[in-house]
Amino acid sequence: MNAPVIDLRGIAKHYRMGDSDVPALQGIDLAVTRGAFVAVKGPSGSGKSTLLNICGLLDGFDAGSYRLDGEDMSGLDETARTLIRRRRIGFVFQSYNLVPVMTVRENVEYPLILLGMGEDQRIARVAETLALVGLEQLAERRPDHLSGGQRQRVAIARALVKSPALVIADEPTANLDSATATQVIDLMRGLGARHGATFLIATHDDRMTAHCDEVRTLTDGVMQ
Amino acid sequence: MKAQLELLRFAWRNVLRNRRRSLATVIIAALGAAAIMIAGGFALYTYDALREGAAREFGHFTVAHREFFQRDEETPLQYGLENYRKLSAALEKDQRVTRVLPRLNFSGLISNGDKSMVFLGMGADARAEGAARGVFLKLLEGSLFGGDEPGAPRVLLGSALAKSLNAHPGTPLTLLTTTVEGSMNAVDVEVSGIVSTGWPEIDKRLVYAPLPAVQKLLLTDKVSALAVYLEDTAMTPAALADWQARDSIHTFKPWWEQAFYYQSVRALYNRIFGLLGIIIAVLVFFSVANTLSMAVVERTREIGTLRALGALPGEIVAGFAREGGLIGVLGVVIGMALAGLTTALLLGLDVQMPPPPGRSEGYPLKVYADPTIYAVAASVIVVLCIVAAWFVSRKASRKTIVEALGHV
Numbered sequence: 253m254n255a256p257v258i259d260l261r262g263i264a265k266h267y268r269m270g271d272s273d274v275p276a277l278q279g280i281d282l283a284v285t286r287g288a289f290v291a292v293k294g295p296s297g298s299g300k301s302t303l304l305n306i307c308g309l310l311d312g313f314d315a316g317s318y319r320l321d322g323e324d325m326s327g328l329d330e331t332a333r334t335l336i337r338r339r340r341i342g343f344v345f346q347s348y349n350l351v352p353v354m355t356v357r358e359n360v361e362y363p364l365i366l367l368g369m370g371e372d373q374r375i376a377r378v379a380e381t382l383a384l385v386g387l388e389q390l391a392e393r394r395p396d397h398l399s400g401g402q403r404q405r406v407a408i409a410r411a412l413v414k415s416p417a418l419v420i421a422d423e424p425t426a427n428l429d430s431a432t433a434t435q436v437i438d439l440m441r442g443l444g445a446r447h448g449a450t451f452l453i454a455t456h457d458d459r460m461t462a463h464c465d466e467v468r469t470l471t472d473g474v475m476q
Numbered sequence: 477m478k479a480q481l482e483l484l485r486f487a488w489r490n491v492l493r494n495r496r497r498s499l500a501t502v503i504i505a506a507l508g509a510a511a512i513m514i515a516g517g518f519a520l521y522t523y524d525a526l527r528e529g530a531a532r533e534f535g536h537f538t539v540a541h542r543e544f545f546q547r548d549e550e551t552p553l554q555y556g557l558e559n560y561r562k563l564s565a566a567l568e569k570d571q572r573v574t575r576v577l578p579r580l581n582f583s584g585l586i587s588n589g590d591k592s593m594v595f596l597g598m599g600a601d602a603r604a605e606g607a608a609r610g611v612f613l614k615l616l617e618g619s620l621f622g623g624d625e626p627g628a629p630r631v632l633l634g635s636a637l638a639k640s641l642n643a644h645p646g647t648p649l650t651l652l653t654t655t656v657e658g659s660m661n662a663v664d665v666e667v668s669g670i671v672s673t674g675w676p677e678i679d680k681r682l683v684y685a686p687l688p689a690v691q692k693l694l695l696t697d698k699v700s701a702l703a704v705y706l707e708d709t710a711m712t713p714a715a716l717a718d719w720q721a722r723d724s725i726h727t728f729k730p731w732w733e734q735a736f737y738y739q740s741v742r743a744l745y746n747r748i749f750g751l752l753g754i755i756i757a758v759l760v761f762f763s764v765a766n767t768l769s770m771a772v773v774e775r776t777r778e779i780g781t782l783r784a785l786g787a788l789p790g791e792i793v794a795g796f797a798r799e800g801g802l803i804g805v806l807g808v809v810i811g812m813a814l815a816g817l818t819t820a821l822l823l824g825l826d827v828q829m830p831p832p833p834g835r836s837e838g839y840p841l842k843v844y845a846d847p848t849i850y851a852v853a854a855s856v857i858v859v860l861c862i863v864a865a866w867f868v869s870r871k872a873s874r875k876t877i878v879e880a881l882g883h884v
């Protein structure tokens with residue numbers, strides 16, 4: 253009855269490099285239950301990012317099936333995938349990817365503007381989320397006036413402000429020092445739990461895996 | 477509504493992101509807009525000046541015998557107007573009519589005793605002609621004559637004709653012409669004044685003589701036609717239509733059907749300024765496209781991020797279109813100021829243009845500040861900027877997200 257948020261069956265993906273095919277994922281099966289905090293680890297080039305891009309609907313796959321929240325994701329066009337991302341998927345990137353011309357508050361507000369949310373509701377949501385990540389004091393700053401840890405907290409707020417079903421985080425702590433990384437991990441867990449969001453995280457970081465409900469390992473495109 | 481405003485604010489900040497580059501683009505848009513507005517204003521002014529010149533020369537419309545414009549006369553005044561005084565009186569009752577000038581065209585030889593020249597003459601009241609034509613008939617020497625003065629008939633000569641006859645006010649001359657009956661007749665006249673129409677070809681042959689004297693010389697009571705002057709050139713079509721409906725015996729011909737110079741200059745200028753406008757538009761388009769395409773490349777990763785967050789390609793393009801629009805609006809505002817300043821400056825300064833082809837007189841350089849031209853130029857520039865933005869961001873907005881995110 254509690255359908256998995258992510259349900260991958262036999263997912264395969266290869267990249268074309270000139271004349272040769274590079275297999276990146278080979279028959280991945282993965283089920284992630286609602287609210288879980290799941291890490292994917294593995295050596296560089298093992299296919300972590302490829303897997304997360306597929307789960308985040310940023311990229312397609314060659315074989316297998318993907319059900320998000322019970323809904324079949326194969327054969328969707330780019331517009332349909334965009335609208336699903338907009339509503340149901342949040343992203344946290346390794347290098348934050350904040351929009352430099354927007355203030356902290358505006359960066360967090362942007363996903364709600366895309367959703368067409370009314371102004372009053374938007375303002376309330378943004379204020380609430382910024383308070384949860386402890387950035388209400390810095391709301392009017394531009395990202396380039398923030399430290400790495402602060403930026404990643406803005407990114408987490410931006411990912412969670414719309415209460416997404418799924419948050420995709422590709423190496424979210426790779427650019428952070430140890431203490432900051434721990435803060436960021438705690439924050440993701442805390443906010444995730446609050447919003448009932450499911451996390452899929454790619455990482456090399458053992459501090460990260462230590463906090464996860466489940467850790468899966470990828471090697472050469474094969475899930476252990 | 478508020479969200480749209482917010483998106484516009486982001487676009488504005490993006491414009492300010494590379495100030496020098498944006499400023500250069502705004503300046504190009506401004507100069508383009510100003511150039512179109514100034515060129516258009518100058519063309520309108522020129523058309524206006526030429527229109528007034530033509531209307532002053534021919535009268536706002538000409539009333540003539542039905543065959544006058546259709547056929548060549550076999551004898552002088554074969555298709556002249558007989559009872560023109562009655563017709564003239566009727567026309568003068570029209571509120572819009574300020575003047576009705578009878579004109580008698582004739583030709584022949586003019587001689588100073590040593591030398592004869594071919595002339596194209598007009599029997600008319602020189603004072604009334606001078607008053608009607610204003611600055612378009614310039615008195616260089618002597619004075620104008622009235623309608624019916626005692627003594628030897630006094631004539632006005634075109635400046636070039638006067639020069640080749642070595643004539644000055646007071647010089648006695650003889651006019652020789654053919655009468656309506658086909659015989660030759662001559663009259664001794666005295667030069668009253670020397671005039672210039674601004675057309676060297678006309679000034680070489682022009683003779684104005686008092687109408688009664690010319691009628692006597694040609695042995696006729698007729699005139700060639702009546703030139704009708706109205707209060708305002710803009711009244712011509714309506715007045716013309718009224719009279720055409722009222723009087724089917726005569727031909728009423730408006731100035732524009734006689735003003736070939738006006739028509740051909742207008743056609744030429746329309747082509748020149750049209751081409752100029754297209755060139756400016758292309759320059760502005762490519763300049764804005766160039767600036768924004770640099771911005772698009774620099775922001776590839778940002779585009780990927782926004783797409784990942786759920787922005788549709790169209791929304792990415794709309795963002796760049798807002799930037800293009802802002803650059804355009806800013807450029808157009810500055811361009812309007814430049815064009816307006818040019819108009820004001822030319823009103824204050826008296827800058828003279830060299831004479832146009834076929835003429836001897838220059839004319840003052842003025843530029844109209846015309847709301848229609850301003851509006852059209854402004855919208856064209858802004859639309860071009862938006863289209864340029866759409867054009868350069870369309871492809872980047874559809875690039876695969878993974879690729880865009882990997883872009884450094």
Ligand SMILES: Nc1ncnc2c1ncn2[C@@H]1O[C@H](COP(=O)(O)OP(=O)(O)OP(=O)(O)O)[C@@H](O)[C@H]1O
Binds near residue numbers: 276294297298299
């Ligand atoms: N755009 C691409 N074109 C060709 N090959 C690619 C492309 N992206 C990834 N690959 C290849 O696919 C495989 C998996 O790459 P992926 O980026 O998913 O690994 P990863 O586990 O995320 O590595 P890292 O830890 O370095 O981020 C690698 O062999 C990589 O070289």
Ligand SMILES: [Mg+2]
Binds near residue numbers: 300301302
């Ligand atoms: Mg990776």
